[in-house]
Amino acid sequence: MSRAAIIGRPLLNLAFVLAAAVAAWYALVSLTGVSELTTRLPQDVVGYLFTEEDAGENRSEVLGALGQTLIDAGIGFAAGLTVATLLATAMVLWKGIEAATMPMVMVVRTIPLVALAPVITLLFGNGFWCVAVMSGIVVLFPALVNIAFGLRSVTPQMRDVVTVYGGTSWDVLRRVAYPTALPSIFAAIRISVPGAITGALIAEYFTTTDSVGKAVNTSLALYQYDQLWSLIVVVTLVSVVGYMLAQLAESFVLARYGQGTERG
DSSP: OOHHHHHHHHHHHHHHHHHHHHHHHHHHHHHHOOOTTTOOOHHHHHIIIIISTTHHHHHHHHHHHHHHHHHHHHHHHHHHHHHHHHHHHHHHHOHHHHHHHHHHHHHHHHSOHHHHHHHHHHHHOSSHHHHHHHHHHHHHHHHHHHHHHHHTTOOHHHHHHHHHTTOOHHHHIIIIIHHHTHHHHHHHHHHHHHHHHHHHHHHHHHSOSSSHHHHHHHHHHTTOHHHHHHHHHHHHHHHHHHHHHHHHHHHHHHHHTTOSTTTO
8 A cells, every 4th residue: 555545544534524523513503503602613613713812812721721631641541551452461361361350341341430530539639540540441441352352363373383383372472463463453542542532531520620621611610612612622623633643553554564455
């Protein structure tokens, strides 16, 4: 696959998603009949951030909150994906690990995070570990399932080749399982990017100040709907762009390993 094709596909996806989102935005506001006092259209957000007299100050507030949210999401993304990778590796190597950990993971995943948030805050305090746990929980389960599935995709024939040449289970994992699991690993990464942002926003309601989560809550309480819609638009745009960047990285890596042709 050519470099232009690798780059072009995520860009086309991004353009389509943005166009569809804007069209749905206009349709939602027009068809629901919600009061104009509480709704804003794309041009209103553009005006608030770029053309109004106080646009510079507005932009500074929104981007400042976004920067903190990206830090919180990055913490959750790294924590959730790291734990998911380690657990998936352990589950493949030792069968008893899955029986010991999956029930607990399922229980934590099925409980709404909003209900768990006060407990997590009490246990870990309002800081780094609280954000890492809450955001990481959102990332952990889908990443774990995808990575474990990918690592188990090794065929018996491929495993036998490594074993015949004196390889151990670790060699099978390193030389065969991880390269084979690359599509599943990148699928986990793509899912985890917006998931980490969602988890960070929930965590920020209870912990981090000067963040999008806190700013949305404050804007809603103070009827600052211009800022509210701007925050929502910006964090949504970052989620979409993050997903597309993960897709772009996936295309380059899979093409490097000869797995990109089938994906088109």
